[in-house]
Amino acid sequence: MFKIMIVEDDVRIKEILLENIVRWGFDGKVVENFNEVFVEFSKYSPHLILMDINLPFFDGYYWCGKIREISKVPIIFVSSRNNNMDVIMAINMGGDDFIQKPFSLEILMAKINALIRRTYSYADAQTNVLQYKNIVLNMKDNSVFFKDKRVELSRNEFSILYLLMKNNGNLISRDKIMRSLWEDESFVDDNTLTVNINRLRKKLENIELEDLIKTKKRQGYIIL
Known part of the structure; x- marks a missing residue:
C-alpha cells in the first residue's frame, strides 16, 4: 500500500486530506509535531508528501530542502499562497507540483495518482x-x-x-x-x-x- 504523509497546519484540511487519501486506498499519516518533520519522514518512509508552506517553526520550503538531501520522494505543495514566486520557489526547492487552496479534491487526487504512477512505474523505487x-x-x-x-x-x-x-x-x-x-x-x-x-x-x-x-x-x- 502506498503511504502518503500530510504536513499541514490547518486541522480541518488535515482531516479532509486524510479522509480522502484513505478512501482512495492509500495509507495516510498526519504530522503532528512540526519540529520533527524530518524525523517523522524517516520513520514513516512515505511514497508521497503533501506539504503546506506556512508551518510552525520552519516553513515547508525548509523541510522540502531537508528531505531532498536524502530522498527523491514526490512532494506536492498545497498552499494558500498564490503568487508566481511561491510556485517558482516550491519547484526550485525540489517540489514536484503545486496546488493552491481552496482546491478541488478530485484534481488533487488525480495529481497524486498521476505522480505515484510516474514515480513508481519502475521496478526500482528506492530512495537510496x-x-x-x-x-x-x-x-x-x-x-x-x-x-x-x-x-x-x-x-x-x-x-x-x-x-x-x-x-x-x-x-x-x-x-x-x-x-x-x-x-x-x-x-x-x-x-x-x-x-x-x-x-x-x-x-x-x-x-x-x-x-x-x-x-x-x-x-x-x-x-x-
Missing part, C-alpha cells in the same frame, strides 16, 4: 537510504542523519555502519566486517578495523548516537 528506527544512512554521499543532525563518514566507516544497520539485532564478527571491507577493495587488518570503529563511534557521538554500536568482547559488534 537505509533506515533503522530514526537513523537514516544516505548511500548517495556516505552520510548519516539523526534528529536533524548530519555527519559525513569515510568509505570504511560507512561500510561498517551499513553492515551493522542492515543486520541490526544480529552480532557481526570482526572477521565478517573485515571481509566486507576487503571485498570493497579496502584492505583492513585487525588494528585498522579498531581504529575505524573508534572513529565511527566518535562521529556518531556528534549526532547523539554515542551508544549505537555495542561491543561483544571477543565476538564482534551489534546494533540493537
Whole structure:
C-alpha cells in the first residue's frame, strides 16, 4: 500500500486530506509535531508528501530542502499562497507540483495518482537510504542523519555502519566486517578495523548516537 504523509497546519484540511487519501486506498499519516518533520519522514518512509508552506517553526520550503538531501520522494505543495514566486520557489526547492487552496479534491487526487504512477512505474523505487528506527544512512554521499543532525563518514566507516544497520539485532564478527571491507577493495587488518570503529563511534557521538554500536568482547559488534 502506498503511504502518503500530510504536513499541514490547518486541522480541518488535515482531516479532509486524510479522509480522502484513505478512501482512495492509500495509507495516510498526519504530522503532528512540526519540529520533527524530518524525523517523522524517516520513520514513516512515505511514497508521497503533501506539504503546506506556512508551518510552525520552519516553513515547508525548509523541510522540502531537508528531505531532498536524502530522498527523491514526490512532494506536492498545497498552499494558500498564490503568487508566481511561491510556485517558482516550491519547484526550485525540489517540489514536484503545486496546488493552491481552496482546491478541488478530485484534481488533487488525480495529481497524486498521476505522480505515484510516474514515480513508481519502475521496478526500482528506492530512495537510496537505509533506515533503522530514526537513523537514516544516505548511500548517495556516505552520510548519516539523526534528529536533524548530519555527519559525513569515510568509505570504511560507512561500510561498517551499513553492515551493522542492515543486520541490526544480529552480532557481526570482526572477521565478517573485515571481509566486507576487503571485498570493497579496502584492505583492513585487525588494528585498522579498531581504529575505524573508534572513529565511527566518535562521529556518531556528534549526532547523539554515542551508544549505537555495542561491543561483544571477543565476538564482534551489534546494533540493537
